[in-house]
Amino acid sequence: MSEKLLVNPIECEGHAACAELLPEMITLDEWGYPIVDGRPIPPALERDARAAVSACPTLALRLLRS
Amino acid sequence: MTTATHGAPAEDTATSLPRLLPRSGQQPEDWHAHTARHGRLPYRDRPGDLVLDLSAAGLTGRGGAAFPAHRKLSAVLDAADKRRRPPVVIANGAESEPASDKDATLLWLAPHLVLDGLQLAAEAVGADAAILYTHADRRNDVGRRLRQAIAERVAVRVDRVPVRLAEAPPRFLSGQETALVGHLAGGPAIPTFMPPRITERGLAGAPTLVQNAETLAHVALIARHGPRWFRQVGTRAEPGSMLCTIRRADGTPRVAEIPLGMPLKSLIASPDGQSAGPDRAVLIGGYHGTWVSAADAVRLTLDNASLAAVGARVGAGILITPPPDRCGLIETAAAVRYLALESAGQCGPCLNGLPRIAAALTEIAVGRQRHQTLADLERWAGLVTGRGACHHPDGTARFVRSALVTFAEEIDLHRRGRCSGTSKKPFLPIPRDSARTEEDWM
Numbered sequence: 263m264s265e266k267l268l269v270n271p272i273e274c275e276g277h278a279a280c281a282e283l284l285p286e287m288i289t290l291d292e293w294g295y296p297i298v299d300g301r302p303i304p305p306a307l308e309r310d311a312r313a314a315v316s317a318c319p320t321l322a323l324r325l326l327r328s
Numbered sequence: 329m330t331t332a333t334h335g336a337p338a339e340d341t342a343t344s345l346p347r348l349l350p351r352s353g354q355q356p357e358d359w360h361a362h363t364a365r366h367g368r369l370p371y372r373d374r375p376g377d378l379v380l381d382l383s384a385a386g387l388t389g390r391g392g393a394a395f396p397a398h399r400k401l402s403a404v405l406d407a408a409d410k411r412r413r414p415p416v417v418i419a420n421g422a423e424s425e426p427a428s429d430k431d432a433t434l435l436w437l438a439p440h441l442v443l444d445g446l447q448l449a450a451e452a453v454g455a456d457a458a459i460l461y462t463h464a465d466r467r468n469d470v471g472r473r474l475r476q477a478i479a480e481r482v483a484v485r486v487d488r489v490p491v492r493l494a495e496a497p498p499r500f501l502s503g504q505e506t507a508l509v510g511h512l513a514g515g516p517a518i519p520t521f522m523p524p525r526i527t528e529r530g531l532a533g534a535p536t537l538v539q540n541a542e543t544l545a546h547v548a549l550i551a552r553h554g555p556r557w558f559r560q561v562g563t564r565a566e567p568g569s570m571l572c573t574i575r576r577a578d579g580t581p582r583v584a585e586i587p588l589g590m591p592l593k594s595l596i597a598s599p600d601g602q603s604a605g606p607d608r609a610v611l612i613g614g615y616h617g618t619w620v621s622a623a624d625a626v627r628l629t630l631d632n633a634s635l636a637a638v639g640a641r642v643g644a645g646i647l648i649t650p651p652p653d654r655c656g657l658i659e660t661a662a663a664v665r666y667l668a669l670e671s672a673g674q675c676g677p678c679l680n681g682l683p684r685i686a687a688a689l690t691e692i693a694v695g696r697q698r699h700q701t702l703a704d705l706e707r708w709a710g711l712v713t714g715r716g717a718c719h720h721p722d723g724t725a726r727f728v729r730s731a732l733v734t735f736a737e738e739i740d741l742h743r744r745g746r747c748s749g750t751s752k753k754p755f756l757p758i759p760r761d762s763a764r765t766e767e768d769w770m
Contacts, residue, residue, distance in 0.1 A: 271717050272674040272717045273521070274676060275676075276676050291677065292711070295680075297715070
C-alpha cells in the first residue's frame with residue numbers, strides 16, 4: 263500500500279525541517295512554508311519521508327495511506 | 329408522494345417560479361400562510377426514504393459548492409449507523425458573502441420552508457438535534473422573525489426535533505462548514521483542518537449534516553412534490569431553480585429565483601431593457617467568484633456546464649454588473665483587501681500571500697505598479713492556491729486572476745497613468761469592520 267504526504271497548514275509554522283530531510287518531495291515557498299508533492303511516495307524515499315514526518319516540531323506533517 | 333396535503337393551492341405549483349419565495353411579494357409568511365401555500369410537512373416515518381428522492385431529484389447544495397445533497401445525507405446516515413450515534417443537522421444561513429442576500433431574503437420571507445426542510449433532513453438521518461445558524465440582524469430583524477417562526481411551530485407541535493437558533497459572527501468565513509462547527513462548539517468561527525469530515529465527526533463528535541438554508545427549502549418542496557416535479561425546471565444535468573442575488577448598475581440588489589440554465593443575457597441586462605455593453609464585466613459568484621466580460625457572459629447560461637467555458641461557477645448565485653463609470657481594478661482591489669483582512673491567518677501561505685496580493689492589486693488600481701507587479705501577482709496567486717485548510721486562498725486567487733484577464737486593457741490604461749473609471753464611489757458592497765482580535769470571530 264502506497265503512502266502520501268499531507269501537511270496540516272494550520273499546524274505548520276515553517277520550521278522547514280521536512281524540506282531539509284526530503285528535498286526530493288518538499289520544497290519551500292518564498293515565505294518558508296513547504297510545498298509538498300502529494301503523489302505516492304516512491305519506495306526509495308520512504309525512509310526519508312518517515313524521517314521528515316518525525317522531525318516536524320509541530321507534528322504538522324503526516325503520512326496518509328492511499 | 330407527489331401531492332401536497334390539505335391546504336395546498338391546486339393551481340400551477342408545478343412548473344412556475346418562484347417556488348420558494350412567496351408570490352405575494354415582500355410579505356413574510358407566517359405558519360398559517362405557509363401551510364396555506366404548501367400544506368403540512370410530509371414526514372416519511374422511515375429514515376432514509378428522503379435520500380432516494382433527493383438523489384432522483386439531483387438537488388445540489390445551494391451554498392456555493394453544488395455538492396449533491398443526497399450524498400451528504402447518505403454519509404451522515406452511514407456514520408450514524410456505524411458509530412451508533414444520533415447526528416446533528418444544521419441549517420446554514422450565515423451567508424457571509426457580503427454581496428449575497430438570498431438566504432437572508434428567504435429566511436425573512438419564508439422561514440417555515442427552511443425549518444420544514446430542517447425537520448425533514450433531521451428525520452431522514454435520524455438526528456436528535458437541529459440548529460439554525462444565521463446572522464440574526466443581517467436583514468431587517470430576521471432573528472426576531474425566526475424566533476417567532478420557531479415559537480409558532482412549537483405551539484402547533486409540528487417539529488419532532490427541537491430547533492435552536494445560533495448566531496454567526498459577521499466574518500466572511502463564518503459560514504465555512506468547519507468554522508461553523510467550531511463556533512457552535514463554543515470556539516471562534518475559524519476553519520479547522522479536515523479530516524475527519526464533519527459528516528463523520530462534527531459538532532461534539534456527532535455525525536453532522538450542514539446544509540445551506542436554501543437547499544433545505546428545496547428539500548421541503550421535493551418531499552412534497554417529488555423529484556419529477558423538481559426537474560421540471562433547470563437542465564438535465566443541473567435540475568431545479570436557485571435563488572440569485574442580482575446587482576445591476578442601478579445598485580439595488582434583487583433576489584430572484586432562476587431556473588438553472590437560464591441565459592445570462594436576460595439576467596445582466598440593465599433595467600431599461602438594454603443589454604450590458606461589451607466594455608462591461610459581470611462578476612459571477614461573488615468575491616470567491618469570477619469576473620467575466622459582458623461579451624462572453626451574454627453567450628452563457630446560468631449553470632456550471634456552461635460557465636466552465638470561462639472558468640466560472642454558479643456558486644451561491646451572485647451576479648453583479650457594475651456601472652460603466654466604475655473601474656473594475658479599483659473595485660477588485662477593495663474587495664481583495666477585505667478578503668485578505670478576513671483571512672483567519674492560520675495557514676502560512678494565506679497569511680503571507682493574501683496581504684501581498686491585495687497590496688499589489690492596489691498598486692495597479694492606483695496606477696503605481698512596478699514592472700514586476702503583475703508577475704508577482706500571478707506567482708502569489710499560484711502559491712496560495714490549494715495550500716490552506718479551507719478554500720479562502722483558492723477562491724481569492726481565482727477572483728484575482730479573473731480580474732487580471734478581464735481587465736487586461738484597463739491594466740494597460742493604468743500603466744499609462746489613466747483610468748476609465750470616472751466615479752470613485754465604491755460599488756461592490758464591502759463591510760467596514762474587519763477582525764482584529766479573536767473576540768471578533770466569536
